[in-house]
Amino acid sequence: MSGFEKHMADVLRNHEVVPPAGLDAQVFAALDSAGASAGRSLMGRRLGGAGLGALLLISLGWYFGSMPVEAPVVPAVAESAVPQEVVVAPAFASEAVVSESMNPAATAPAKAEDATPEPAAVLSAKPNFVRQDESIASTGAQPVAVAPLEQRFVEGVEAGNTEGLDKTLLEAPEERDGVWRMKARVNVKED
């Protein structure tokens, strides 16, 4: 770049020209207009979004509103498939508290309809497992009003009947319910 070019650049870079009158009004009007149009487009987007949302809600309402009111369809489940606490036992666990779900023969038919049910003779050969739907008279056991599990455990311990229970676990009360169940089941099997 020559010296003259540098001089020209300096002169022109610092040169100022008075703008035509009224340019400021034009600039600020354009600025307001640009801001308003930006606002409009934002509002348009919001309204568009709200419109779509409303349309979706109306569509869903129409769809569900037009559906016939029917009773809810509940899949048929065999009664025996529902685990039930079946108790044929005295007050304490170590003697006999049985969950029917422990008996694989009881749940098998519900899991697969075509599974061959266990013969009645086999079932009857397990005297400690008593189905609730079986006749009580057939087993000779008498139904007993059963207290809640926790209460039975505590009562058992207080009565000094800790046979079959792990003493160390008895010292962790928060664990005792689970331990009690486990021990009870073990005892049942042992029996």
Place this chain on the structure above:
Amino acid sequence: MEAELLELIRICKTGNRRGQTRLYERFTPMLYAVALRYTNTQVDATDVLQEAWVKIFRHLDSFTEHNSFEGWMRRIVINTAITHYRRNLKHVHHADIDEVHATPADFDAFKESDFTAEELMQAIAELPTGYGLVFQMYIIEGYKHKEIAEMLGIDLNTSKSQLSRARRYLQEVLERMSRRAQPLPVAAEETKKKTIR
């Protein structure tokens, strides 16, 4: 950057109209000169400057204060002028000039005091728009050819050749202006007086 300007910029960022007016009044003469150089006509310069000010105010948040505010605004005006030039490219007619390229040394014949700022502005305005853009971006704004090529969307060599042609064209314009400004010789003066009598 001076504290007063920083404060003014912060006020403008909040959308304060008084602050915007102050900023406008302070920088418009400088920016208008830039717009005028890049467009050559008052109408186009006004359009470019109006568009540029809207951009400046709307994008003021993106300006970081450790940069030159004047340079940032100047760049916006130049970019707007380039966009304006591209938009109106079909209406621009290029003057054919000789393929004799000029060098910076060709300007050494001119003295710095020979021309006022207005005359230099006028000389620049006489350049065909394409040449004028490259010449100003390279000589006055200090852009590199690579940057100019990217900004104008032209080849690097095109930028170089445009600059060379612009120099040649400008040299002719300045010589013509210089001849007009020279006083008439004494003999010619006397002949002129006799003719008037």
